[in-house]
Amino acid sequence: MDEQTEELRDLFVETTGEESVTEGQTAERGDLADATTPEDADERVRELIARMRERYAFxxxxxxxxxxxxxxxxxxxxxxxxxxxxxxxxxxxxxxxxADLHLIRDSDRDAPFPLDDLRALIVDDVPMDERADRLDVRGSDASASQTEADASVAADAEATVEHYSQVVEADRRSTRANDRFTDEFADLLTDADLRESHTGDAHQSGLEEAAEDIETNTQL
Structure with a gap:
């Protein structure tokens, strides 16, 4: 314990008369640092998946x-x-x-039409083939043509709309759950990565913030 920390501790004890609280808080911070091992994280991820399977149709x-x-x-x-x-x-x-697990990438939302328009069609329960027509994915003549080539274009258009419909539906399910599952996944795997040092670039800024917090707590 350095001189500054010692002075802060003495001031706290003098003010509150509760030396044991400070000791308890110190122990608790240590417990949190070791709270989730990679093995525990994997087990809790599977528990979350089981809960999602009970709630949603995978x-x-x-x-x-x-x-x-x-x-x-x-x-x-x-x-x-x-x-x-x-x-x-x-x-x-x-x-x-x-999509089942609400794990949607930003790149998944790069649709060839405004996703807001698709969301509105989904909310209105518009059938899949009609969504393609309204979003003009098939082109102006494809829906009216009976040729084999145009039928293939229509099928591709419906497949495209179905793909992005799954993206929108996954986002809607996650929003209704207040992003609870994705947040818990991220919290668990970020903790595990801190100890395993296998964090990807997507987690880097979060790790830097965590390191700053640790440094601040140490100084206090």
Missing amino acids: ESGLDDEALGRVVTGFYADESDAEIADAVDADEATVFLAR
Whole structure:
């Protein structure tokens, strides 16, 4: 304990008469630093996934162990291709798993039409094929043409709208849950990464802030 810390401690004891509180707080900070091991984080991630499965209808078909790997891969900034290799699935399945788990990337929202327009159609419960028409994804003549080529264009348009509809629906589910699950995933995996030193670039700023907090607490 340096001189400044000692003076602050003496002032606190003199003011409150509660020396034991200071000692308890010091112990608690130590406990928090060691609260979540990587193994504990993995277990709690699976518990969160189980809770989500009870609440939502999952579409990917992956089991909870594979879904746990999807979560850790997402927060490690792995691509869907990398995650797909790790769980022995294809990228489309990984995307569905991420949507099931509310794990949407900013790049997932780069739609060829305004997502706000799609959200409005979803709220109005407009059928998928009609969404493509209203968003003009098929082009001006594709919906009226009966040729094989134009039918393929229409199918591709519906697939595109369905993909971004899944993005919007995942965001809506997350918002209704107050982003609780994604926040808990992030908290758990950030804690684990602090101890494992495997944090990706997406977590770097958060780690720097944590380090500043630790330094401030040490000085106090």
